[in-house]
Amino acid sequence: MNLVFLGPPGSGKGTQAIRVAEKLNIVHLSTGDMLREAVKNGTVLGKRAEAFMKKGELVPDELIIGMIEAKVTSGDLSRGFILDGFPRTIPQAESLKEMFDNNDIALDKAVLLTVSDEEIIKRIKGRAEQEGRADDTEDVARNRLDVYRKQTAPIVDFYRKESILTEVRGEDTMDNVFKAIIKTLSK
Numbered sequence: 245m246n247l248v249f250l251g252p253p254g255s256g257k258g259t260q261a262i263r264v265a266e267k268l269n270i271v272h273l274s275t276g277d278m279l280r281e282a283v284k285n286g287t288v289l290g291k292r293a294e295a296f297m298k299k300g301e302l303v304p305d306e307l308i309i310g311m312i313e314a315k316v317t318s319g320d321l322s323r324g325f326i327l328d329g330f331p332r333t334i335p336q337a338e339s340l341k342e343m344f345d346n347n348d349i350a351l352d353k354a355v356l357l358t359v360s361d362e363e364i365i366k367r368i369k370g371r372a373e374q375e376g377r378a379d380d381t382e383d384v385a386r387n388r389l390d391v392y393r394k395q396t397a398p399i400v401d402f403y404r405k406e407s408i409l410t411e412v413r414g415e416d417t418m419d420n421v422f423k424a425i426i427k428t429l430s431k
């Protein structure tokens with residue numbers, strides 16, 4: 245199964261993507277994780293991406309698209325995958341569609357986790373305190389949410405038009421959200 249997970253920062257998207265990928269025995273691919281790894285290793289990509297990430301802004305499309313293209317063309321995704329955190333802009337969604345068309349890959353579903361703004365800010369602040377993530381201070385959290393609304397939310401319509409969008413309410417316990425996702429994927 246080939247999936248894209250969508251949702252605002254703090255929606256639980258990453259946690260659920262890991263669990264669902266494990267359950268379905270498919271690859272979990274998080275662009276956030278890939279970028280954090282690049283920053284940690286001090287690669288050229290990491291050095292260019294770091295400043296954007298610290299501010300809660302999006303890393304430029306061409307850097308991200310190149311990173312994903314390497315995965316798509318390597319055949320790593322052949323047993324099924326969840327893309328977590330990509331695409332995040334309309335140009336990324338369009339590039340992905342082109343890459344998939346060129347490599348005979350079809351997306352089965354785009355899963356959107358819905359959570360209110362109020363709940364998101366609360367969750368991100370909580371996470372900042374627990375994990376000390378450099379990009380999780382309250383100001384940065386608000387900026388990330390703003391960036392999501394402006395740049396990422398439009399791709400929800402992109403997938404709705406492709407008739408593969410499925411929405412799951414993310415304001416519930418982790419187990420209930422997980423069950424709801426598995427249920428919607430079996431439909």
Ligand code: AMP
Nearest residue numbers: 275276296297301302303308329330332
């Ligand atoms: P995440 O862990 O998915 O919340 O990503 C952390 C940060 O990495 C984001 O705030 C962005 O700065 C950057 N990032 C991750 N994925 C993308 C993407 N698809 N496009 C642009 N920037 C991204």
